[in-house]
Amino acid sequence: RGQRIKFIYALPNFQNPTGRSMSLARRRRLVELASQSGIPIVEDDPYGELRFEGQHLPTLKSLDTDGLVIYLGTFSKILAPGFRLGWIVAGQEAMEALLHGKQPSDLHTGMAQQMATYEVARDGFVDTHVERIKAFYKERRDVMLQAIEEHFPPEAHYTRPGGGLFVWAELERHIDTRELLLDAIQDKVAFVPGQGFHPDRSGTNTMRLNFSNVPPDQLREGIRRLGHAIQRRMARSEPLDRSVSI
Template sequence: IISFAGGLPAPELFPVRETSEAYSDIFAREGSAAMQYSTTEGWLPLRQWIADRISRRGVNTNADRVLITSGSQQGIDLVGKVFLDPGDNVIVENPCYLAALQTFSGYEASFIPVESDSKGMVVEQVEQALKSRKAKLIYVVPDFHNPKGTTLVPERREQLVGLSRRYRIPILEDDPYGELRYRGDSVPSLASMDKDGLVINLGTFSKTISPGMRIGWAIASSEIIHAMVTVKQASDLHTGTIQQRALARLLEGFDYDDHIMKLRMVYGERCRAMLDALEKHFPAEARWTSPEGGLFLWVELPATVRGEELLEDALAERVAFVPGTSFFASTPRTNFIRLNFSNSSPEMIEEGIRRIARVLKRRIA
């Protein structure tokens, strides 16, 4: 089956040999120390590497303001634990990353969904919401949004950080895809614009090194990091010691920037292949986003076509994707689908899109 469903990085791009050597070196040099409990904050050399890299992107931080998490997904969960009580409101984009909605729902939060367009979250709607309702948190994926693939433009970023300052409301900036830009100019992070300690920046190695290592990070003010450390202690004590030390060793002797460039080249080619295939095969009634990076694009089907029903037809043709209904915090919209391009070759992408187009045209007819 050709799958455009998951957000899987391409396994052929994992640095397997280099990672294996890093693990071997850790066991040879550090042995039992690497197998012992560690601090909740995380392995200091790894936190320092992250702080140095993020600082070069304009974020005022240091290793003491970095918390190692078990993937950035845990970062979302820890923020939920720290900030949310039952009934609290969270402002989210509509559509929104599904696992964030699931996490916040677990803390019995309510959602204030605001629309997003080709320029990202519509910040004017955020301001309207804050004027009339109290919210505890703003959650946003500003770079190469999941599921839409769109990027929040600089002017709106400045406006959003300004609203955070004015209303004293924290922003959770979820940035798992920020390194994966294929075209266009990089955009300053929300964290780099924050002067008030209200932005919590989440990142991860899952999309660049390996999702199996389960290593991400949170960068925030000292006060917020302290609170997140406290709840992480009660959650899992710390992220795996062996993985952290091995990753730190890998990054010491590894050209990470060169590796990122390879990812950008391959994923950029696959993104272009999917956009070209959509243009070639899909009917004129459909529309889609044109991401500058990340792993996904978002297709709007004709209003009469339901994504779930199209998936049933597509599975019969041995191709899969994710219907868009589950990404909405408000009333689900049924005529959207999310497509992933990172884990398929250009040839598979062409064939998979051709099959989806065939069943879509059948539905329209």
């Protein structure tokens, strides 16, 4: 309050960490608000190509008629994680400012990875590869959701993303997932506690689960172990208001 908003940062498709997507109505409303206020939007879309369920929704950039949206894409999620190579779609004024900021930081992006990406993109390999990894990710998402339903307590809530890489889970309020992580590590299972994604340091009972890089059998076993760790943690940290006097 009392400060000028410089830009709006938005991740409309399969947002990290929740895996949720912005509806078409909300996309249109956000672009409308930006137009009314003259505030630019930085649209970060690393997961938009990884939709394996439902219909593709238009980018904020495609809804923008005022040149206020700066669109960011990346090859790291659709080609190779080690290729930290992306692209920007923006107006000339924004591009010039971005170039002035980039050149002093790294001079230019490495030519070898640019040339390699160009070669595999121009012959259609990237499009074929994306379809293949979408099938992999859908299978693994399905396995994770099925295992969560089987092994997590009924009090747990979790997202069912139609694409991307992440499932977001919320446990009962008295479960601290930072402490749960220490338990899970003993069973050789890891996840990302959700508190770090909250600016106000709330969300202590939340967690981000990634299904992208683990084979289905390991996913099933990992979620089974995590579910047991949750049950043990719940047994040790029952809230006081659940106590019963006899």
